[in-house]
Amino acid sequence: DAGVIQSPRHEVTEMGQEVTLRCKPISGHNSLFWYRQTMMRGLELLIYFNNNVPIDDSGMPEDRFSAKMPNASFSTLKIQPSEPRDSAVYFCASNLRDSFEAFFGQGTRLTVV
C-alpha cells in the first residue's frame, strides 16, 4: 500500500492567494483527519471526517479555511485568502475504524510570503 499521499509536499505562495492541499487516504480507511503543525501551537486538529462526512471542524481557525471530502479516496483543504500566519506543516491522516493506528501522510509544508 502506498500509504497516505499528500500533495504538494511543499508550497510557497503569496499572501492573498488561494491554496489547495490534497490528500489521498489509504484505500478502505473510513476516517480522515487534517492536522496542522506549528512551532507555537504544536500539532492541532483542524477537521476530521468519518465516512466522508465532516464530524468536527471546530479546529478550523477561520472562515478562510475549508475542507471537503467528495469521496472516500480524496480530500482537500483550502485556504482562501492565505496569510503569512498560515505558514505551517499540514498533515493528513487516515485510519480504519477500530484499527487504532492513524497513518500519517508526509505532510505539506506551506509557506505564505
Place this chain on the structure above:
Amino acid sequence: AQKVTQAQTEISVVEKEDVTLDCVYETRDTTYYLFWYKQPPSGELVFLIRRNSFDEQNEISGRYSWNFQKSTSSFNFTITASQVVDSAVYFCALSADSGNTPLVFGKGTRLSVIA
C-alpha cells in the same frame, strides 16, 4: 476536555545512555487510548505504540519500553542504550475512543543523542 503534557521540551544525552520521556494526560473518559509517535528530522510522523486504558501492562519492544500508570495518569517512554538514530521529536497523544476519533497531541520532546 483532554490534555497531554510533555514537560520536557528538549533532552540531550550521550549515545548509549538511557533516557525517559515523560507524558502526563488528562481525560474524563473511562475508555481512552494513548500513543507515542516519533518525528525524525525528515518530518514524517511514525507510529510507535498504542495502549488502551484497560491495559496497564508495561511493554517492551527492543530498546523501547513504555510504562503506563493510570494512578498517576502517566505514560512514559524509555529508550535504552540510545543511539544517534533515535534523535527526533517524540509526541505523546491521547484519543477518546477507537480509531476514528482524533488524537490530542502533547507539544513534543526533542531528543538529541550525541555520539
